[in-house]
Amino acid sequence: DRRTEAIGHVYRGTFVHSTPHTALQVLEDALVGVDTGGKIAFIGKGQELNKLSQTFGFCPSEVTQLTQDEFFMPGMVDTHIHAPQYSYAGTALDMPLLQWLDTYTFPVEARFKDLEFAKSVYTQIVKRTLRNGTTTACYFATIHTDASLVLGQIANELGQRALVGKVCMDRNKSVKHYKETTQESQEETDRFIAELLNKKYPLVKPVVTPRFALSCTEALLEQLGAIAKNNNLHIQSHISENTEEVKLVKELFPESESYTDVYHKCNLLTNKTVMAHGCYLSDEELDLFRETGAALSHCPNSNTSLCSGTLNVRNVLKHKVKLGLGTDVAGGYSASMLDAVRRAQDVSKFLTIQDPGHDTLTFEEVFRLATLGGSQALSLDTQTGNFEVGKDFDALRVNVAAADGPIDLTQKVEPKILLEKFLNLGDDRNIVEVFVAGRKVVPFTE
Numbered sequence: 001d002r003r004t005e006a007i008g009h010v011y012r013g014t015f016v017h018s019t020p021h022t023a024l025q026v027l028e029d030a031l032v033g034v035d036t037g038g039k040i041a042f043i044g045k046g047q048e049l050n051k052l053s054q055t056f057g058f059c060p061s062e063v064t065q066l067t068q069d070e071f072f073m074p075g076m077v078d079t080h081i082h083a084p085q086y087s088y089a090g091t092a093l094d095m096p097l098l099q100w101l102d103t104y105t106f107p108v109e110a111r112f113k114d115l116e117f118a119k120s121v122y123t124q125i126v127k128r129t130l131r132n133g134t135t136t137a138c139y140f141a142t143i144h145t146d147a148s149l150v151l152g153q154i155a156n157e158l159g160q161r162a163l164v165g166k167v168c169m170d171r172n173k174s175v176k177h178y179k180e181t182t183q184e185s186q187e188e189t190d191r192f193i194a195e196l197l198n199k200k201y202p203l204v205k206p207v208v209t210p211r212f213a214l215s216c217t218e219a220l221l222e223q224l225g226a227i228a229k230n231n232n233l234h235i236q237s238h239i240s241e242n243t244e245e246v247k248l249v250k251e252l253f254p255e256s257e258s259y260t261d262v263y264h265k266c267n268l269l270t271n272k273t274v275m276a277h278g279c280y281l282s283d284e285e286l287d288l289f290r291e292t293g294a295a296l297s298h299c300p301n302s303n304t305s306l307c308s309g310t311l312n313v314r315n316v317l318k319h320k321v322k323l324g325l326g327t328d329v330a331g332g333y334s335a336s337m338l339d340a341v342r343r344a345q346d347v348s349k350f351l352t353i354q355d356p357g358h359d360t361l362t363f364e365e366v367f368r369l370a371t372l373g374g375s376q377a378l379s380l381d382t383q384t385g386n387f388e389v390g391k392d393f394d395a396l397r398v399n400v401a402a403a404d405g406p407i408d409l410t411q412k413v414e415p416k417i418l419l420e421k422f423l424n425l426g427d428d429r430n431i432v433e434v435f436v437a438g439r440k441v442v443p444f445t446e
């Protein structure tokens with residue numbers, strides 16, 4: 001008997017996903033078995049139904065069968081999102097990054113000292129992202145430890161896989177009440193990590209979160225690097241988003257060779273690090289990312305909305321730097337990863353308009369960035385990102401015919417076309433079910 005755990009559920013139909021070798025693999029009439037622990041127990045072919053049911057001990061009549069217009073794809077991974085900023089998403093995009101932070105972001109984030117307000121906004125953003133197919137999110141919260149713990153609790157309750165960061169900042173010249181002392185920041189980070197780990201949420205982990213070099217003293221950056229190292233934790237921050245920011249970092253850290261070197265000196269570049277943006281990184285800096293295993297999060301909506309820059313994804317991929325997509329709510333105004341997919345294609349096409357020699361990203365490549373690429377960027381690719389035996393079943397059941405298409409209902413449409421249509425034209429109405437670690441988390445059960 002090869003069974004280790006009882007089969008929880010079996011799904012039959014079209015599955016699309018990425019592998020390390022192919023941006024898009026289509027499995028037609030596949031059978032995917034999920035065990036009661038939410039892990040993929042087997043992947044087989046439809047015609048092997050009887051054999052597999054005997055081997056794995058499930059009843060063929062209980063298999064969930066997808067329709068012709070449906071497919072499963074891996075849940076999407078948002079590698080960079082600010083949960084508190086959802087409260088003003090869709091507004092306040094009329095100035096560049098540093099003024100935007102001072103004018104809108106810091107005053108709003110300061111309000112998250114209020115746990116009731118935090119709970120309300122955090123419930124909204126976790127629901128909104130789950131409904132839109134984000135099964136894994138890497139969140140910035142605010143400097144407030146208890147409110148950040150509330151975000152972890154909500155992600156756990158609603159069933160989203162999440163990295164949650166209590167934001168650290170011991171420098172803020174504009175909004176003076178929205179910062180910590182160096183010691184507070186370090187002690188509260190320790191408390192946040194201890195209390196979050198103590199909850200033993202199966203899918204929610206802490207991530208060490210220096211806001212960015214301009215918000216942190218070197219002493220704080222060093223301490224946070226040490227905390228991450230001692231506890232083997234994830235790290236997230238921002239890098240090289242905007243030219244004014246890059247210039248000020250050079251002035252503030254004259255000893256460092258580059259922006260990347262500021263973080264590297266403080267042990268903040270590891271294979272569990274994800275840095276947002278990176279629009280202005282040099283080839284040498286990208287090499288340092290590859291050597292340390294640190295990843296980038298490409299946030300195209302934010303980069304355009306704040307007029308920050310245009311990341312050359314093709315160049316990042318050439319340097320073999322791990323890369324995922326992020327919404328960067330609320331520098332990016334959309335919380336949907338489908339928007340990030342479309343914006344990433346737009347930015348890539350814009351680079352081709354500027355330079356016809358530029359090799360435009362294909363939709364399959366962008367699909368990979370939104371799924372497997374994101375899981376690799378967060379070093380969670382042993383758990384999620386595609387359909388592989390042993391990984392958790394994090395999946396979207398997509399129906400392209402829902403909400404009136406667009407689809408030709410008179411004939412069978414190729415799965416690749418279904419995926420392309422969904423990525424370019426679909427929305428949450430086409431995401432009929434969302435699974436995280438085998439649990440159906442959308443539609444919500446209330």
Ligand code: GUN
Nearest residue numbers: 105211212238302328331
């Ligand atoms: N750099 C430092 N903080 C932030 C933030 O909240 N959003 C963005 N887009 N960039 C940042």
Ligand code: ZN
Nearest residue numbers: 082238276328
């Ligand atoms: Zn950000």
